[in-house]
Amino acid sequence: xxxxxxxxxxxxxxxxxxxxSRSKRKQTKAKTIGxxxxxxxxxxxxxxxxxxxxxxxxxxxxxAGLGWTYFSMFAVTDFALMFIGSIFTAKAQLYEAKDxxxxxxxxxxPSAILGSRMLTLLLINLAFDxxxxxxxxxxxxxxxxxxxxxxxxxxxxxxLLPLFSLALSVLFAWLLSxxxxxxxxxxxxxxxxxxxxLGAYFVLVAQMQTMITKLAQSGTAVAERLGGxxxxxxxxxxIADGDLLLLLFSAVCLVLPFVLAYWLISKTFIRTVTAKSxxxxxxxxxxxxxxxxxxxxxxxxxxxxxxSSSAYIINAGFGAVVLAVGGVALPFLNIQEKVPLPGxxxxxxxxxxxxxxxxxxxxxxxxxxxxxxxxxxxxxxxxSSADLLRAKLLLHLSIAGPATVIAExxxxxxxxxxxxxxxxxxxxxxxxxxxxxxAGLVANLHxxxxxxxxxxxxxxxxxxxxxxxxxxxxxxxxxxxxxYGLARLMPMSMAMGIVTALLILVCRLLYRWILTGxxxxxxxxx
Amino acid sequence: MLKIEHLTKKFGNKVAVDDLTLSIAPGEIYGFxxxxxxxxxxxxxxxxxxxxxxxxxxxxxxxxxxxEPLACKRLLAYIPDNPDLYxxxxxxxxxxxxxxxxxxxxxxxxxxxxxxxxxFALTGDLAQPVSAYSxxxxxxxxxxxxxxxxxxxxxxxxxxxxxxxxxxxxxxxxMRTHCDAGGSIFFSTHVLEVAEKLCDKVAIIRxxxxxxxxxxxxxxxxxxxxxxxxxxxxxxx
Numbered sequence: 119x120x121x122x123x124x125x126x127x128x129x130x131x132x133x134x135x136x137x138x139s140r141s142k143r144k145q146t147k148a149k150t151i152g153x154x155x156x157x158x159x160x161x162x163x164x165x166x167x168x169x170x171x172x173x174x175x176x177x178x179x180x181x182a183g184l185g186w187t188y189f190s191m192f193a194v195t196d197f198a199l200m201f202i203g204s205i206f207t208a209k210a211q212l213y214e215a216k217d218x219x220x221x222x223x224x225x226x227x228p229s230a231i232l233g234s235r236m237l238t239l240l241l242i243n244l245a246f247d248x249x250x251x252x253x254x255x256x257x258x259x260x261x262x263x264x265x266x267x268x269x270x271x272x273x274x275x276x277x278l279l280p281l282f283s284l285a286l287s288v289l290f291a292w293l294l295s296x297x298x299x300x301x302x303x304x305x306x307x308x309x310x311x312x313x314x315x316l317g318a319y320f321v322l323v324a325q326m327q328t329m330i331t332k333l334a335q336s337g338t339a340v341a342e343r344l345g346g347x348x349x350x351x352x353x354x355x356x357i358a359d360g361d362l363l364l365l366l367f368s369a370v371c372l373v374l375p376f377v378l379a380y381w382l383i384s385k386t387f388i389r390t391v392t393a394k395s396x397x398x399x400x401x402x403x404x405x406x407x408x409x410x411x412x413x414x415x416x417x418x419x420x421x422x423x424x425x426s427s428s429a430y431i432i433n434a435g436f437g438a439v440v441l442a443v444g445g446v447a448l449p450f451l452n453i454q455e456k457v458p459l460p461g462x463x464x465x466x467x468x469x470x471x472x473x474x475x476x477x478x479x480x481x482x483x484x485x486x487x488x489x490x491x492x493x494x495x496x497x498x499x500x501x502s503s504a505d506l507l508r509a510k511l512l513l514h515l516s517i518a519g520p521a522t523v524i525a526e527x528x529x530x531x532x533x534x535x536x537x538x539x540x541x542x543x544x545x546x547x548x549x550x551x552x553x554x555x556x557a558g559l560v561a562n563l564h565x566x567x568x569x570x571x572x573x574x575x576x577x578x579x580x581x582x583x584x585x586x587x588x589x590x591x592x593x594x595x596x597x598x599x600x601x602y603g604l605a606r607l608m609p610m611s612m613a614m615g616i617v618t619a620l621l622i623l624v625c626r627l628l629y630r631w632i633l634t635g636x637x638x639x640x641x642x643x644x
Numbered sequence: 645m646l647k648i649e650h651l652t653k654k655f656g657n658k659v660a661v662d663d664l665t666l667s668i669a670p671g672e673i674y675g676f677x678x679x680x681x682x683x684x685x686x687x688x689x690x691x692x693x694x695x696x697x698x699x700x701x702x703x704x705x706x707x708x709x710x711x712e713p714l715a716c717k718r719l720l721a722y723i724p725d726n727p728d729l730y731x732x733x734x735x736x737x738x739x740x741x742x743x744x745x746x747x748x749x750x751x752x753x754x755x756x757x758x759x760x761x762x763x764f765a766l767t768g769d770l771a772q773p774v775s776a777y778s779x780x781x782x783x784x785x786x787x788x789x790x791x792x793x794x795x796x797x798x799x800x801x802x803x804x805x806x807x808x809x810x811x812x813x814x815x816x817x818x819m820r821t822h823c824d825a826g827g828s829i830f831f832s833t834h835v836l837e838v839a840e841k842l843c844d845k846v847a848i849i850r851x852x853x854x855x856x857x858x859x860x861x862x863x864x865x866x867x868x869x870x871x872x873x874x875x876x877x878x879x880x881x
Contacts, residue, residue, distance in 0.1 A: 399776075400771040401768050402736060402768055402769065402771035403771075404754070404758060404767070406750050407740050407743070407757075408750075409743075409744065409749065409750045409753075410740075410744045415745055416745075418741075419730070419733075422730075426731075490728075491726070492728050492729060494722070494724050497693070497694045498692050498694055499742075499746075500714045500715075500746065501717075501745060641696065642696065644689065644694055644695045
């Protein structure tokens with residue numbers, strides 16, 4: 119039974135990522151290799167970042183006799199990565215899946231349904247886990263001696279940590295699900311909650327470099343603190359010293375919460391997924407309705423879709439939030455004092471940083487997929503496909519545009535540029551925001567996924583989102599490279615002008631494709 | 645009102661609709677009958693401009709769905725077999741959206757929403773999000789949205805599925821009133837008794853090909869529509 123359910127889940131994962139189910143086209147080998155390459159590229163980028171952190175502290179900790187602290191820290195950061203990476207997916211997969219009722223109507227024990235979903239989550243956790251465990255292990259083995267029992271303990275802990283993290287994330291998701299059922303503005307609550315959560319996570323990541331440096335210098339103090347938490351001490355000690363008895367204690371502590379969480383969730387699974395909302399129904403009172411034009415109606419439809427889903431806001435609008443917050447903070451950061459650079463490099467580097475963050479806004483990259491089974495409504499209306507696609511672009515621009523302007527204002531206040539520099543500070547990030555919107559829509563028109571069972575699959579896990587992110591970031595690198603190359607031949611501001619002009623030209627080409635090839639692709643979706 | 649001429653639609657190597665020709669005049673209720681997978685939904689989606697087709701022509705009030713899709717869509721309303729509506733809107737917001745797109749004035753939309761929502765006992769629920777609606781309520785909302793902009797042609801795929809007996813009765817009355825006023829209705833159904841009582845004309849499709857079509861009397865003669873359908877299916881089995 120579990121095997122059959124897992125087959126379905128894995129097939130769903132494959133189809134929602136590639137978007138091949140609705141197109142009825144067979145996946146080509148080249149595309150499969152391309153997707154695999156994309157995933158590996160993203161994983162490798164994270165792994166290299168983690169390697170950078172761990173390689174800084176492995177030797178100092180070993181030399182100070184604090185090897186166990188190194189592994190305790192690995193456990194803490196690995197847990198945080200998995201927990202934050204899977205909590206919202208856990209909520210969507212366990213409690214908001216569209217096929218929950220269908221499966222519950224079948225002669226399948228709820229524990230098997232839950233088991234298959236938790237196994238999928240476990241695989242996701244394991245992927246996050248390996249992104250950190252592999253570089254942490256290599257960074258240690260490179261500078262410090264290793265022994266067989268230590269390797270055994272490291273492998274065992276690496277495999278068991280996802281269980282512990284999953285236990286806490288499903289419990290958290292369960293609580294979140296119970297809470298949101300009783301709240302009328304679910305989307306607002308979930309968004310604020312998620313933003314606070316992600317804010318804390320990104321502050322942690324942003325501070326990591328400083329923290330690691332401090333940790334490397336004050337290993338003893340860290341050891342004293344971590345030693346106070348028995349589990350962390352056991353985990354660290356079992357790997358560093360190869361102590362198998364402590365490994366056994368650690369294993370019990372990591373597995374037991376998972377077993378308890380699984381038991382608790384399986385007992386309440388049916389009740390939770392079939393529970394009615396605890397919010398009182400609103401009775402309609404007839405009034406004269408406000409009349410809107412077609413363009414306004416289409417835009418409002420897109421906006422309401424966006425605002426109705428915390429998953430969509432968080433995953434697709436995160437770049438805009440970071441830009442707005444960063445823009446407000448920028449004038450107070452004293453960048454020029456903290457980061458010494460040649461004077462003419464501040465504005466290009468900060469402009470490219472704004473572009474990089476703007477590339478994290480992936481509203482259009484999910485905007486076609488998010489229509490799911492309701493696509494027929496738009497397709498049967500007397501509205502051109504070009505207008506429907508324009509409304510998607512407009513939504514992206516109306517969310518990301520003001521955020522970009524705030525970031526630009528912060529940049530101008532921080533650097534006080536003049537002349538042509540000021541023009542590029544204003545124009546380049548806005549042009550890149552346009553590029554992000556267009557590139558995302560192009561990606562989603564190429565790789566739509568309309569057959570999702572929960573919307574997280576469309577707004578977070580879809581191939582189009584990953585492709586849009588990668589394309590935007592590669593474009594920023596290309597802009598940086600081109601700007602640097604041109605600046606050797608001409609003044610920096612002129613180089614920035616050429617790069618911006620090229621970006622606008624690319625935007626123009628993408629927009630033209632959307633109105634021709636994009637419209638055709640949209641209409642083929644049926 | 646609706647002319648389908650030599651319509652052919654293929655999915656890969658499979659021919660879903662094969663050289664289908666049909667014509668629906670103003671004032672007619674036209675039933676479309678066939679077994680599962682016969683090509684009914686494919687034909688209906690092609691008529692509404694949702695699905696592109698490989699050969700043939702579809703004309704709505706003289707406009708080609710291929711060449712003038714927007715002109716055609718302004719004249720028709722479509723109700724799918726599974727009313728997946730916008731879960732993130734309330735019932736009234738959904739109706740307002742449809743009214744905005746079709747340019748229905750504030751006064752007209754208020755009057756029509758009141759009339760149809762009362763007919764289907766849905767008025768009190770219009771402030772609820774569509775996500776809280778049952779299948780039948782979504783079907784009622786889809787029907788109201790179809791009638792809201794007074795289309796000339798209404799195309800429906802299994803419209804009675806999920807409706808309670810009172811709502812089914814209301815829908816039948818609305819269909820007749822619409823056609824008496826000069827409109828046309830093209831709908832698929834598996835409920836042959838309903839088709840027999842309601843339709844002026846009927847077409848039976850099998851494996852993408854039209855088997856028989858004509859007025860109800862011509863098709864069924866002295867027997868029942870069910871007997872004709874079963875006999876035709878048996879002949880081809």
